Amino acid sequence: KQEVTQIPAALSVPEGENLVLNCSFTDSAIYNLQWFRQDPGKGLTSLLLIQSSQREQTSGRLNASLDKSSGRSTLYIAASQPGDSATYLCAVRPGDYGQNFVFGPGTRLSVLP
Amino acid sequence: NAGVTQTPKFRILKIGQSMTLQCTQDMNHNYMYWYRQDPGMGLKLIYYSVGAGITDKGEVPNGYNVSRSTTEDFPLRLELAAPSQTSVYFCASSYTGGRGNTIYFGEGSWLTVV
Helix, strand or coil: CCCEEEECCEEEEECCCCEEEEEEECCCCEEEEEEEEECCCCCEEEEEEEECCCCEEEECCEEEEEECCCCEEEEEECCCCHHHCEEEEEEEEECCCCCCCEECCCEEEEEEC | CCCEEEECCEEEECCCCCEEEEEEECCCCCEEEEEEECCCCCEEEEEEEEECCEEEECCCCCCEEECCCCCCECCEEECCCCHHHCEEEEEEEECHHHCCCCCEECCCEEEEEC
16 A cells, blocks of 8 residues: 655745655555645645656756655745745655555645745 | 635534535646645645546545535535544645646645544
8 A cells, every 4th residue: 555754844944045844655556646835725736747757857946856756746846935834745656556645745835834 | 826725714613513525627628636734744645536527535535525416516425523633624626637747736724623
């Protein structure tokens, strides 16, 4: 059974720092991996989607990498801003084309001014 | 664009009561999903639908029912509410099942069963 973990559970950094969020999954047979942002009291917003054949995706200050063989993905945020404060979740889509994304519990990020 | 709209935003139910969470999307997406999110846990899939008239169980379907009579609407029915159903519920939709496309989420429905 696919399981997704995220470390750390919470992180506080001063504004301007570069930071890395980690996501690990137990079964490397995935179709894709997606990073989401969740603001308090809100739904999830997709940030980046990486297909299993890709190594990384970039969008603005965000860069997500995927190492399928080791079951790991990282989300790199450059020059963090207070507006980046949110919970970040990763989710994997199983390689059997199942409909169920398996979500990690999330990392709660606080960027301090 | 409205995207995915869920109602109600908050609801308190007594044990044994029933209710329906409403979900509507205006993006003409064929796939729709219901997830629940418990504190400190990831989202878990309750039910999903690949199109009007077609629904299937997810990981945690017990105590819930769904229907999909139109492309736009995917209501979630809670029968005989139990404290274990206290959670945040998210409806989501995507085109082609999200294999290469992103999933759009509603803003959530906070449900407390007392």
